[in-house]
Amino acid sequence: MKWLFQRHEDIVVAQQEEAPVGEQADERAEAPTKLGVVVRAASQVGHRTGNQDRYLVGGSVVAVADGVGGSVRGDAAAQVALGRIGIDSALIGDHVPPVTAVRALTASAHEQALHAATVFNAVETSSTLSMVHVSRPRRSDYREEDTPRAGRESEPATTEESTPVLADTPADVDVPDDGVxxxxxxxxxxxxxxxxxxxxxxxxxxxxxxxxxxxxxxxxGYALQRAIGGIDATPDVVQRTVTAGARVLLASDGVLDIPADEVEAALLDPDYGPSDCVEVLLEFAQEYGVRDNTTVAVIDVVDTSQFVGLSQLV
Known part of the structure; x- marks a missing residue:
């Protein structure tokens, strides 16, 4: 696991699930997947005097946190929140369902930010948080009618009343094996x-x-309704299953001051790898005079067999 704070680095992460022990071992044991992710992240200050953004790239988690202006030491809230997530994500086993994992990680980050407020004798020390947890789908032979159908509108799945899963796919369900x-x-x-x-x-x-x-x-004049370390730190959770070629962008809100069509063009450009995409987005932030800190993390889902000379994925 590596923490990355305000510096560039490329990381390739292979998602391999250990075969479980006990009665389910034969049912779920599989050959290691060839899919993995390539991650590139960077941050810039903009026209601020300091950078309150932080980002984290771990073994299965990528996250961005943005210290809330107006709270005491928002930068510290962002840093301790991601530090807690970095430690806890390394300790959570593969047997823990991903939705449960991200909720637990968010809760521990919130507790850490609350503790930071007591250290600073502050009413609030808070940050935003965006996070993605990467895992292998659970496979099973359950009935086809249990599978969400494309184009069918479904109710948001909920496993805890306080934190709905706003997803097209129900929370932590097994994904049928279609050979892809x-x-x-x-x-x-x-x-x-x-x-x-x-x-x-x-x-x-x-x-x-x-x-x-x-x-x-x-x-x-508009305030945040939820924040890590704030009055309400309830996360919204969405779960999607993707194949090679998918791309994710996590960012701080500085990106929202870049024209949406420019962001979309950078994300869709077939000639841009994660590094190119990150650099272009940060160049846009400068070009359009974004005053706020801007942090971006681009995650590409790739077929790791295409990486020639890469002997081991970490």
């Missing part, structure tokens, strides 16, 4: 740090910002 390798992406967010998913040439904003601001991010 997949990864499960479990997204969670608190606040207004956006999450985008690119699949089959379509860009979708996964996150629904926790603010009433028309722009989608707090400021100008």
């Amino acid at each position: 390798e997949k990864l499960t992406l479990t997204f969670a967010w608190v606040g207004d740090s956006p999450i985008y998913l690119v699949v089959d040439g379509q860009v979708e904003q996964i996150s629904r910002p926790h603010t009433t601001a028309p722009s989608g991010h707090a400021g100008g």
